Amino acid sequence: MSTPATGNWSAKYAEGCEWCGTRIPAIKAKGKSGSPTRGLEAAHIIAREYGPEHEWNVFILCPTCHKIFDEVIKPRVQAALEIAVTGYPKKIVLHCPSGYGSNLDAVVGEFIRDGVIFIGVVGRDCVKIEEIIDELVVGDGERNCHLLTSSHPNETVEDAVRFAASLTGEFKGEVHVIEI
Numbered sequence: 001m002s003t004p005a006t007g008n009w010s011a012k013y014a015e016g017c018e019w020c021g022t023r024i025p026a027i028k029a030k031g032k033s034g035s036p037t038r039g040l041e042a043a044h045i046i047a048r049e050y051g052p053e054h055e056w057n058v059f060i061l062c063p064t065c066h067k068i069f070d071e072v073i074k075p076r077v078q079a080a081l082e083i084a085v086t087g088y089p090k091k092i093v094l095h096c097p098s099g100y101g102s103n104l105d106a107v108v109g110e111f112i113r114d115g116v117i118f119i120g121v122v123g124r125d126c127v128k129i130e131e132i133i134d135e136l137v138v139g140d141g142e143r144n145c146h147l148l149t150s151s152h153p154n155e156t157v158e159d160a161v162r163f164a165a166s167l168t169g170e171f172k173g174e175v176h177v178i179e180i
C-alpha cells in the first residue's frame, strides 16, 4: 500500500477504483500521517523501486482488483513486454492444452519473423499442430529452412522441455514454454 507522490492523486482516489468503481474511504491509523492504512491502493506496473510514480505506471485500485492485477494481469503484461522488447526466445515448447486454435497461424508467423529455430509441440492434437506449423514454415519460403519442429504426443510439458534442452549444435540454447 502506498500513496503516489506526484500528480493529482487525491482526486484519483476520490473517484474510486479505476477498474470496478468501488469507493472506499481512506482510513489513516490513529495519530499518524502519511499513507492510508486502509482504502484504495496504488498498483504499479513497474515496481515502485524501479518505476516512476507517473500516472501511466500506477492504477488506483480496490484491494480485490489489486490482487487480480498482481496475480493475473501483471505477470502477463510483463511477459508480453519482454517478448515485445527482446523478441521470442529461439527455442520454444508450444503447449496446446486445448488443441488447435485459430490464433496458431499468427503466433507461428511471429515465431518465424523473430527467428525461432525450434518449436516442440505438446498437448492435444500436437501431431496435427506440428504438421500445420511445418506447412506454415515451408509456405514462408527459403529464409526459414532452419526451423526444426517436433511433436510429443502422450508426453508432459516437462518431457518436451527436456527434449528441446537436449538439442545441441546450432539448436543449443534456452527453452521457453509458451501456452496457446
Ligand SMILES: [Zn+2]
Residues within 6 Å of the ligand: 017, 018, 019, 020, 021, 022, 061, 062, 063, 064, 065, 066
Ligand atoms: Zn476494484
